[in-house]
Amino acid sequence: MRLRNLPILLAALGWAAGSSILFRGGTIIAFDKGTESLQVIRNGSVLVTDDRIVSVSGSAPRNIPAQTEVIDIAGKILAPGQVNTHLHGWQTAFKTLASNTSLVEYFSRYGEFAAAGLLTPEDVYIGELAGLFESLNGGVTTILDHAHHTWSNATAQAGLVASIDSGARVFWAYAFHNITTITPNFLVPEQLGNFRDLVKNAPLKGSPTEVGVAYDAFGPNPNVGEVNAIISLAKELNASVITTHSLQGAWGIDNSPENLNTLGILNISIPIVLSHASFLTATGAQLLRSTNQYISITPESEFHYGHTHPHSHLIQDQSSLGVDTHFTFSSDILTQTRLWLQSVRRRLYSEVLGRWEVPDNNPMSVNQAFLLATRHGGLALRRDDLGVIAPGAKADLVVWDAASSPAMLGWNDPVAAVVLHASVADVEAVLVDGRWKKRGGRLVGGVKIDYYGDVQKRFLASAKRIQNKLIETPSVFPRAGDVWAPSGFPVADALTVDTLRGPGDGYGETFLAAQ
Structure with missing residues (x-):
């Protein structure tokens, strides 16, 4: 390989020695390590150099490195991965x-x-x-x-x-x-x-x-x-x-x-x-x-x-x-976050309601x-x-498309917008170690890895063979009346619910077929 081609290859891989990216004009969900709390910066900027966050501020930083890539994220939310x-x-x-x-x-x-x-x-x-x-x-x-x-x-x-x-x-x-x-x-x-x-x-x-x-x-x-x-x-x-x-x-x-x-x-x-x-x-x-x-x-x-x-x-x-x-x-993890938040709320609300009292506060924020x-x-x-936007932290970042997403349109609190209203479809861009992994709503594989071609094709061939084998293999596992070997406790049936009125089994079936 000729040396003069090296920067081209590195850029294709999503990084280059001494490369910098400046995100500006968006809302930043930063972290204050002094108070151990989130810090929302509106119309802020985050400067990344190589694999680290260099600065987080409410204005454009001074002394931006030459050839810094500037990303306008006006109306969007920049959050930690x-x-x-x-x-x-x-x-x-x-x-x-x-x-x-x-x-x-x-x-x-x-x-x-x-x-x-x-x-x-x-x-x-x-x-x-x-x-x-x-x-x-x-x-x-x-x-x-x-x-x-x-x-x-x-x-x-x-x-x-x-x-x-x-x-x-x-x-x-x-x-x-x-x-x-x-x-x-x-x-x-x-x-x-x-x-x-x-x-x-x-x-x-x-x-x-x-x-x-x-x-x-x-x-x-x-x-x-x-x-x-x-x-x-x-x-x-x-x-x-x-x-x-x-x-x-x-x-x-x-x-x-x-x-x-x-x-x-x-x-x-x-x-x-x-x-x-x-x-x-x-x-x-x-x-x-x-x-x-x-x-x-x-x-x-x-x-x-x-x-x-x-x-x-x-x-x-x-x-x-x-x-x-x-x-x-x-x-x-967004789905897990939402499920956990609401399940905790339900549990702690139920403790108050179980005493025939009415809760006046929300148990979890x-x-x-x-x-x-x-x-x-x-x-x-x-x-x-990891998991924070702060100077010195790893440049693992997510850009949420809060500017045009139908689900996030009208947001005010960026933390609530992500946790309660966003979905995977709203993830516009992802960086790991300061390198693009998703951009413009599409995964970036790099020179070696082409997700939309080679990876998908190879995976589908593998999955088809594995799934066919499992579909053809009967499932044998402990049933009610058996003993659960790791603990010695009995196995029992859980009550199942029904969506059909009257007689009949409304549990339904799974729609699997060898292909």
Whole structure:
């Protein structure tokens, strides 16, 4: 390559050494780290140089670098990128197959152990890539991916490479789990070596992708030697995060703060994110606060699958928001934010109404919901520079088309406009690390990645094969009267509702067909 062509290539990729972008004339949802609160700046400006926000002000900054790209955002809203602290990106190909599934069926059909052997490395790569582009399209710039597609060296590598290629800020957490459902088995001792090799050899330099660890056997009956080996390697390789599914109560998949504290790892230097934290105890909440560890509330998942969140509204000071299985519902954090906000309001209103009294205040604010979707995601990852618009923060930004959107037309409060009225369709542009990922309402893939051609074509071929295989395979999972193995509690039927009057089954059917 001739040196004089290098700037052209870098520009095509969405960045250039020393490149600057000035957003001016719009409304900025900034963050004041001194007061720990949102700061709305009208007719403001944000200057980005390389991957960082240089200045945030109510007027145009002085000393703008030469050749700065100036973006007029008059009438629009500039907000920080949303942070998703729980996702399984590789599952994208399962979309619409599980619209009415339960969690017991999920584990038996769509989860990490059931899917082992079903997806090739190519399936993992293209599914992960398509899922991450879907996230970027919705204004999600940071994703903590609980990557339990680690069934082999090849499938593990495929997901990591897809994360890097996506250009999203991915905390890719390698899942350690003993895979015995396929031949050859893939066990934790071998996975330790695989993880070390991946971290050593992956092209992570210059990418916003970082590596972490996922593990779901911290308790109630952990293999202490296995746990110690994983945590030791995580420390050695400077893993950015450790994450685990925590479903206490009748589910029996505890991985609770108490479990981690007993193992002596709740207060290590690596941040730990407990996904769901269903049936978190008061003691567990105290432990989270004392060690500054966070949970990831995934509202739509917990509604859909029924593992619920009975106490999460009481620990929002140590909470962030996630999506979980985006193949069953929304992939954007905006939807999760709105669902969580209104569910908390309903719960706390009901407590007053249950006493035959009338509430005179709103229990949860829109500001709090916005912070859970942005700032708190960064705090969960111990990254003070994520989820905020402030000098020195990462240039992960979303432009909301509040100027012409029918849904947002007439807005006054920009935070309320985003949380309560916007949709994914209103995301006009997205930047990660100061590089365009969506612009003019369309995803920007760059030189290597053409989303509207190659990615879509490859993904559809992969999804068709996977979906046909699953449609042709009967679903077998525990039914009423059986025992739920992880906890020993009985499985029972939930009451179903009916939309038909009189006799008949109004539950309906799913409309799936092999193609």
